[in-house]
Amino acid sequence: MTSAIALARAELRILARDRVAAFNVVVVPLFAAIYLVTNPPPAEEIPGPLAAAGAAVLLAVFTSVALVLKSVMVLVQRREQHLLERWRISGTAPAAILAGTLLPGVLLLAGGIAVMFAALAIALDQAPVQPFWLVLAVVLATALGGTAATFTAAYARTTESASVVALPIFAALLGGGIWATLVPLGEVTWRMRGTGGGALTELVRIGWEGPTDATGFVAAASAAGPSLLVLLTLTGALGVAGTCTFRWSPRAQRGGWSRRSSQRES
Amino acid sequence: MTTTATGDRDHPRGASGATTTTPDPSLRPAPDPAIEVQQLRCSYGDFEAVRGIELRAAPGELLAVLGTNGAGKTTTLEVLQGRRPADAGHIRVLGLDPARQRRALAARAGVVLQESALPDELTPAEFLLLWQQMAGGGTLTHRPVDEQLARVDLTHRRDVRIGRLSGGERRRLDLAIALSADPELLFLDEPTAGLDPESRADTWTLIRQLLHTGTTVVLTTHYLEEADALADRLAIMHEGQIEVAGTLPDVLAARDARIRFTLDNDTTLPNERLIGQATVTRQRDRQHVEVRTPDLADDLRSLLAWSQAGGTDLQRLHASEPTLAEVFHDVRTTTNTPEVTR
Numbered sequence: 001m002t003s004a005i006a007l008a009r010a011e012l013r014i015l016a017r018d019r020v021a022a023f024n025v026v027v028v029p030l031f032a033a034i035y036l037v038t039n040p041p042p043a044e045e046i047p048g049p050l051a052a053a054g055a056a057v058l059l060a061v062f063t064s065v066a067l068v069l070k071s072v073m074v075l076v077q078r079r080e081q082h083l084l085e086r087w088r089i090s091g092t093a094p095a096a097i098l099a100g101t102l103l104p105g106v107l108l109l110a111g112g113i114a115v116m117f118a119a120l121a122i123a124l125d126q127a128p129v130q131p132f133w134l135v136l137a138v139v140l141a142t143a144l145g146g147t148a149a150t151f152t153a154a155y156a157r158t159t160e161s162a163s164v165v166a167l168p169i170f171a172a173l174l175g176g177g178i179w180a181t182l183v184p185l186g187e188v189t190w191r192m193r194g195t196g197g198g199a200l201t202e203l204v205r206i207g208w209e210g211p212t213d214a215t216g217f218v219a220a221a222s223a224a225g226p227s228l229l230v231l232l233t234l235t236g237a238l239g240v241a242g243t244c245t246f247r248w249s250p251r252a253q254r255g256g257w258s259r260r261s262s263q264r265e266s
Numbered sequence: 267m268t269t270t271a272t273g274d275r276d277h278p279r280g281a282s283g284a285t286t287t288t289p290d291p292s293l294r295p296a297p298d299p300a301i302e303v304q305q306l307r308c309s310y311g312d313f314e315a316v317r318g319i320e321l322r323a324a325p326g327e328l329l330a331v332l333g334t335n336g337a338g339k340t341t342t343l344e345v346l347q348g349r350r351p352a353d354a355g356h357i358r359v360l361g362l363d364p365a366r367q368r369r370a371l372a373a374r375a376g377v378v379l380q381e382s383a384l385p386d387e388l389t390p391a392e393f394l395l396l397w398q399q400m401a402g403g404g405t406l407t408h409r410p411v412d413e414q415l416a417r418v419d420l421t422h423r424r425d426v427r428i429g430r431l432s433g434g435e436r437r438r439l440d441l442a443i444a445l446s447a448d449p450e451l452l453f454l455d456e457p458t459a460g461l462d463p464e465s466r467a468d469t470w471t472l473i474r475q476l477l478h479t480g481t482t483v484v485l486t487t488h489y490l491e492e493a494d495a496l497a498d499r500l501a502i503m504h505e506g507q508i509e510v511a512g513t514l515p516d517v518l519a520a521r522d523a524r525i526r527f528t529l530d531n532d533t534t535l536p537n538e539r540l541i542g543q544a545t546v547t548r549q550r551d552r553q554h555v556e557v558r559t560p561d562l563a564d565d566l567r568s569l570l571a572w573s574q575a576g577g578t579d580l581q582r583l584h585a586s587e588p589t590l591a592e593v594f595h596d597v598r599t600t601t602n603t604p605e606v607t608r
Contacts (some may be wrong), residue, residue: 006399010388017387017427082383088349089379090400091372248349 003092007100011074015104025066029112033119040123051124052208053181055134056201058116060177063141063200064170067109071102071149072162080159085249094246098150106142113138126208130220133207140231141200145173147235148196150242157250173197185209190226196234199227298361300325300451300482301346306355308341315341317506318355323499325450328473328483330493333503334598339486340380342503343453346484347377360451373406376444380455380486382436386429390420390439393428397443406447418442419468433460441469445476452476454485458492470495490590500590502597509597514590521588521596523562525569528581529553552581562587 016022078084078101087097117134121127128134148169156165176195180188185205192198203224211219303321307314316338323329333339344350345357348364348371357364362371384393391411398408408414415421418438423431431439437460444452454473458466473483473496487493493500493514500517502510510517522543529535531551535544547554559565566585573580 003400006396010385010392010396013392014385014387081385082379082381083385085349085379086383087400089347089372089377090397091369092400093369 001096003090004096004100004103007087007092007097008103011101012104012107025070025108025112029115033115036116036119036123040125051120051126052128052205053201055117055120055128055208056177056181056204058120059113059137059141059200059204060174060197062109062113062116063145064173064177064197066112067105067142067145068149068152068169068173069163069166071105071146072152072156072166073159074101074105075149075153076156076162077159079153079247080250082249088248098146098246102146102149106146109142109145110138113141128208130207130210130216132217133203133210133220133224135207136224136228137200137203137207140203140228140235143235144196144200144231144238147238147242148173150246151238154242154245154247173200177201181205186223188227190230193227193230196231199230199234202227203231299323299358300327300360301329301484302356302358303342303346304356306342306345306357307353308338308345308350309353315506316345316352319501319503319506319508321501321508321511323482323484325482326477326480327498328477328485328496329499329501330497331484331486331501331503332488332490332493332594333486334505336505337503338506339503340455343455343484343486347371347375347453372401373447374449375451375453376446376449377453378437378440378444378455378457380459382433382440384428384436384439386427388428389425390415390428390431390442391424393439394442394446397446401447408446409448414442414446417445417472434462434465437461438465438469441472449481451482452484454483454487456487457485458487458489466492490594494590502594504597510593517593518588518590521593522558522560523585523587524592525555525557525559525562525566525583525585527555527569527583529555529578533578 015025075084075098084097084101088094092100117128149166152166152169153162156162172195174197176192176197177200178197179195180192180198180201183189183192185202188198188202193202206220206224210216210223299322301321301323303319305318305320306316307318308316315336319338319342321329321331321342331339331342341350345352346359346364348359348368351365359371360374362374364371388396394411394414398406398411401408409417412421412424415424418441420435420438420442423435428436428439437457441454441457444454457473458469461469470492473485477483477496483496485493485496497514500511500514501508502517510520512520529552531548531553533553535546535553535555543559544555544557547556557565557569562585569580572578
């Protein structure tokens with residue numbers, strides 16, 4: 001845990017010293033939020049479900065671009081720099097290395113999406129009815145995005161190829177997310193949820209426009225069940241796949257850190 | 267072919283001419299070999315990079331692993347460090363199984379990677395501090411950052427971004443990181459690549475100091491003079507196998523010395539024993555003779571006596587003991603080289 005936090009702080013410092021990257025992940029969302037708040041669209045043009053859909057699309061965009069794409073690039077870059085090898089030599093656990101490397105991206109996603117959700121609520125004067133499901137959606141988005149990035153990074157040899165390799169995940173999260181906004185909340189299908197983005201969208205919409213009566217939370221939990229199941233399954237599957245395929249050095253084959261399941265580290 | 271590289275270190279060093287003394291046995295961490303490898307095999311898909319090698323190094327020794335590009339040196343080091351699982355073989359490093367006890371080994375071994383793995387955006391001081399928090403889960407005792415920097419003469423670059431350091435300075439920072447927790451075992455993968463002669467000499471001095479305190483060192487290098495100057499043991503790899511292994515004197519003793527000279531074409535070559543080992547190249551009115559001999563002094567004496575007796579002019583006479591470069595060249599050009607096992 002100490003190692004992961006130390007590494008995350010160093011990654012944050014590296015990010016802060018890269019002016020272009022820092023501008024993209026911090027300043028751009030802030031400007032977008034400020035613009036949204038200061039230039040709200042006419043309320044009559046934005047019905048409640050559409051506001052929820054907007055929030056869902058925002059989460060899909062942040063997850064696919066700010067988290068997955070950025071994380072794949074960071075992992076591939078650290079591998080090209082042989083830093084991942086360096087951390088492995090330190091004796092730090094693989095999970096701690098990945099967590100520390102990806103944590104800044106995750107925090108920035110969470111921070112950025114929180115700012116955008118707040119701006120959306122202020123601009124439209126429509127607060128989400130069940131914020132718990134929004135928070136859960138963001139948490140699951142970071143978990144899904146992190147494992148997806150780890151899995152994808154094994155297939156990208158260079159940072160230049162990272163965006164191409166990440167395209168299927170990008171398309172599933174963003175495309176699926178938009179797809180699930182095109183139908184009423186109760187009509188989101190398993191196929192839509194299966195993209196990952198669709199499941200996240202459903203959770204966001206439940207949080208924003210979900211049931212408001214006394215049994216609201218129970219009803220929302222019931223409605224969210226399928227999406228939760230899909231997201232947990234996808235995250236677990238990508239986590240296992242990432243464990244099996246991850247490459248720590250540029251010349252290594254895809255073998256992960258459990259190439260021999262019998263070899264347990266002590 | 268497999269050979270074993272092991273033994274004591276009480277022999278004169280090669281080109282440097284320096285002589286080492288045996289470290290105080292009480293300083294040695296364990297009586298067992300620091301490194302013990304038997305029948306190590308490692309593949310990348312269908313390509314077998316390491317093919318049944320054997321290595322052994324005693325505590326406090328410097329074992330130099332030499333070889334052509336793609337010989338399997340780095341793969342071997344990766345297995346010894348626990349960064350790559352072996353396909354087969356018995357491997358013990360400081361008494362530990364690197365694949366299963368990676369973290370325990372990491373706490374006792376320092377590594378200088380072949381590539382300088384450093385982020386451009388951090389400073390040397392920041393990175394050393396980060397390494398202290400990372401290595402061994404932050405539980406190891408490290409030297410203070412400023413002391414580490416002074417050790418490799420980087421104090422003046424303490425707060426400069428690593429991206430602005432020269433190649434040599436980055437290499438020295440690599441060394442400082444590896445030495446941070448005073449490891450019992452040090453893996454050096456081409457540690458002086460890119461260093462200027464002065465920095466290289468400083469690095470050699472530092473390595474010698476480490477050896478005197480009982481640190482075991484495994485060195486891979488393309489600089490033969492580096493192995494010549496520092497190594498107690500040598501292992502020369504080629505195409506995944508160890509072709510030559512032993513102490514430097516053992517390795518050289520297994521090779522013939524050379525006598526080269528030029529004669530006029532009308533001169534008959536000397537006695538049959540020398541002629542039998544000679545390679546003659548005729549060129550116009552001259553014949554260039556190269557004789558390989560296991561007993562340089564004796565044969566040179568015979569040759570000079572023959573020359574003096576017959577009044578033969580030995581032009582361009584040159585006699586040389588075998589060198590590590592010749593041994594290395596032989597390994598590259600033929601895999602049918604003598605085996606040295608001591």
